[in-house]
Amino acid sequence: MTGPLWLNLALIAFTAATFASAPALARPTLPFGVRVPARRTGEAVILRARRRYNRGIAAGAVAACAVVLIDEIAPEVVLVGLVATYSLLGGLASRAIAAAKRQEGWYAGARQAVTTDTSLRSDPVRPQWILLAPAVLLTVVTAAIGLAVGTANFSTVLTQILVVVLIPPLTIAISRARPEIDAAQPSASASRYREYLHGVLSLLLVSAGCVTATMLVVSLQLWEVVETTVPTTIVGYLPLLAAFIAWIVFSVRAGDAGHRLTPTGDEPETRYEQRDDDRYWHAAGMVYLNRNDPALLVHRRVGTYWTLNLGHPIAWVVLAAVAVAGVLAGLGIVTLPEKGA
Structure with a gap:
């Protein structure tokens, strides 16, 4: 700061x-x-x-x-x-x-229930993979420029490759995560969630392109292909700013898990309430732990993002991998991109 x-x-x-x-x-x-x-x-x-x-x-x-x-x-x-x-x-x-x-x-006296939408499995929300094409293209262009100038520092290119490699599995995992459907309005909430999920997946793929675009400009400055000036730096970070603004606008319009969106068609409320599952949520709804839930990713109760189910064994494998990567970076074994390095 x-x-x-x-x-x-x-x-x-x-x-x-x-x-x-x-x-x-x-x-x-x-x-x-x-x-x-x-x-x-x-x-x-x-x-x-x-x-x-x-x-x-x-x-x-x-x-x-x-x-x-x-x-x-x-x-x-x-x-x-x-x-x-x-x-x-x-x-x-x-x-x-x-x-x-x-x-x-x-x-007390409430009829609790849990609802699912099987159409999300038979007819899932499919990511628009074409939106990832700019990220792949920008990564290739950056690598080609690096080879042309004969640089030995490809840390920025490695960052781009990391983004391009990690975004697809993350997109697939989110698209298959447990949907947020309200038992009181099952059809309406399923419709809203489907639209919300489509928006999140599209923004995620577009954001990958924005990150790689910024890294391209950082690479050109790092390799002294272009002069490091205030205008150049501003232009370089404009894609990240655009992605950030897009996420904010989407979050405000859609609301948490898309509850602000307008569903397709009208539906009267049922006599059921969504099941009280507070016992599985901790830290004010920030941490989820349910060993009986097969879902690896669940939507957090606050925010436009998902979290790991800490009751799932794979969740701890993921956390361990992240911790190892952090330790290696801290020890300098894995070099993170650093402007001016």
Whole structure:
């Protein structure tokens, strides 16, 4: 976070906005990661939790800006403290709602059910692989330029290759992850989720092209093919900025798991409530652990992304691989791309 004062303040504002938007984009039946019946979404304890959370977000942002302006504490420390504070606020809100839910028996008498959509297996949402073509092409072009200039530093090309190699399996895994379907509105929620999944997969493939485009410009600067100037650097990072903005716009329009999207056709609500599965979710709906669930990836209760089911053995293999890669990078065995290296 070291940098100009305006950048430090902007990062604080962005962090506050990100945490503040999370409850607004979450599904109404999952306030702060707690599963509640649809008829209970307007409970006073939920409204109070949101008000306290929002006041805490604002107060934390003001305090962080004041500390940065005083310039006695490293901005990085301020940002880490702000994230920790906001996470604590979310955890407290989640605990308050969960406590009220237990004490007042919100699910007493409710008919709980789980719904699935078999058409997502017989007629799945297929990734548009053509969208990955720009990433592959840009990687090839970057490698060809590197060979032409006779450079010995291909770290940026390796990063591009890593993106191109990892994005397809991630796309396939997400497309086959357990769908988020509401037992109260099975057809409507399945329709929304299908549209949402299509948008996520398309954005993921397009983002791969944006990353490789930025790495192409970084490579040209690194190999001194083009001069490293402020305008060149800005142009180089425009693809990443475009991808970032696209994800934000999509997240706001679709909402968590696509619940803001308009379903195809109307459907009356059923007499069922989505099953209360809080016992499998931890850390305010951020961590999922269910040994009886065969799903490896599940959609998190907050945000436009998925998480690993820590009750699945393969999840620990994936985490171990990531940890090994991190250790190797830390020891310098695996060299990460570094501008100006």
